[in-house]
Amino acid sequence: MNEYITADRIANSIMQDSSFSGHHLIVEGIKDYKLYRKFMSENIRIKEAWGCEKVKETLSILEARGFDKKVGIIDSDFSKLLDIKFDIKDLFTTDFHDIEVMMIKSTALNTIVDLYCRREKVEKFNQGIEVSQILFDLGRHIGLLKLANKMYGLGLVFKPKELDGNQLKYRQFISESDLSFLGYEAMIQTVINYSRGRSPQLASSDDIKLYYHELSKNNFAEEQLVNGHDLTNIIFILFKKTLKSSNRMLADFNSIEDSLILSYEAYDFVNTKLFKDLLQWSIENHITLFKETVLSVYYGTSKELDKIAN
Structure with a gap:
């Protein structure tokens, strides 16, 4: 059963996937997979870790092994209320409690x-x-x-x-x-x-x-x-x-x-802090993270906001 798959096993499957040269997005479960795949480019392969803790563990294992083609998204849950910080490289959280x-x-x-x-x-x-x-x-x-x-x-x-x-x-x-x-x-x-x-x-x-x-x-x-x-x-x-x-x-x-x-819709997603943080990360790391259609919505929206502000 999925909940019994270990983070080690997930990390191994990612590293052994020689058929794919892009980046792996690690998410909590199937609902996250369904949502985020709407917005991600073909250079991104989404992997479910079946739980928040296993997303964090998988990222940490991959980082320790020197594998850098990874990024993770987890629900914030109560972390913002309790001021809990996640000191894990390439990990991002939702704006609100969950997706x-x-x-x-x-x-x-x-x-x-x-x-x-x-x-x-x-x-x-x-x-x-x-x-x-x-x-x-x-x-x-x-x-x-x-x-x-x-x-x-x-x-x-x-x-x-x-x-x-x-x-x-x-x-x-x-x-x-x-x-x-x-x-x-x-x-x-x-x-x-x-x-x-x-x-x-x-x-x-x-x-x-x-x-x-x-x-x-x-x-x-x-x-x-x-x-x-x-x-x-x-x-x-x-x-x-x-x-x-x-x-x-x-x-x-x-x-x-x-x-x-x-x-x-993409319009909803590009207005989140999560999207903006991921976009900044992708620019800094020279990664094509999002579909062109998503980016066009964002940059189009940004230009409209600039017009209103000016």
């Missing part, structure tokens, strides 16, 4: 809303509030719980070990009828129940609530706090249950994530 948040904060969200839902139903539901803001307000709750789990080692588990395993039941703390939050106690109990049998040691319910409330007093940047996997599950509830979309493509949260990837 899903990056896409949801772009024009891609409105595109998939229009794809799956009738506009009049959306307008009746959101009452003039941006759908993205409704999602972030809901995602903040479980984001705080995940941050508490990371900071204090609460032993909570939020996703299955296997990709096709049973998912957390979001409907137990988010109403399917109106997408309202059913309360932090319902959320915490749902996650505790999900974690039993999956975690070697769980903190007490009282301790979990205590740490959650302590963190909730902070005004964290929402785009760094919320988790994209949570948001795509909430979007699925919104589309399928709250707005009662009958679109046959709407199967589960995976269909939401795939639709976001399809809808995320």
